[in-house]
Amino acid sequence: MGISLEDQLGNQPKDQQKEQLKEQSKDQVLVDVFALKFAPLSYDEVYRLADDPANGAIVIMSGTVRNQTAGRPVRSLEYQAYEPMALNIFRQISQEIRQQWPEINRVVIHHRTGQLKIGEMSVLVAVGSPHRSEAFAACQFAIDTLKHNAPIWKKEHWQDGSSEWVSIAACEEPDCEGDRP
Helix, strand or coil: CCCCHHHHHCCCCHHHHHHHHHHHHHCCCCCCEEEEECCCCCHHHHHHHHCCCCCCEEEEEEEECCCEECCEEEEEEEEEECHHHHHHHHHHHHHHHHHHCCCCCEEEEEEECEEEECCCEEEEEEEEECCHHHHHHHHHHHHHHHHHHCCEEEEEEECCCCEEEEECCCCCCCCCCCCCC
């Protein structure tokens, strides 16, 4: 499931956890969190995990299930993932971000699995940084790389009752608009 805040900090009250994270931040300890979740994703949780006293910016990218793909009405999506490899890819993305943007202090990647309805969040990527330009660039790099490299598949369930499995990395160009979660 990735490294949860609770695994890192134990079952302490949330105020104590936040204080411990602040202390870790002072000691330059980097806290990145990755997860594949069957339950709905929490924007507030991801923001909290990306928060750090050194941040001047937190950029969050939220992918949601839309009601159509290429003009074809969608009823729902279903996601499956090869969890150990996907979490490893998330870690690699974080390492690449830190090489390219060394000031980044938090990377959080959460992706859903299972059946999702229109409007539900399928992925949340958050990047905390002292400066907004690096946070925006790193966040875009993270979602683009995730889509192309992570072993995550989606099944589109169409309004007409048919369905089709599609790799989320179906398009080869980084700016491809053809296959978004």
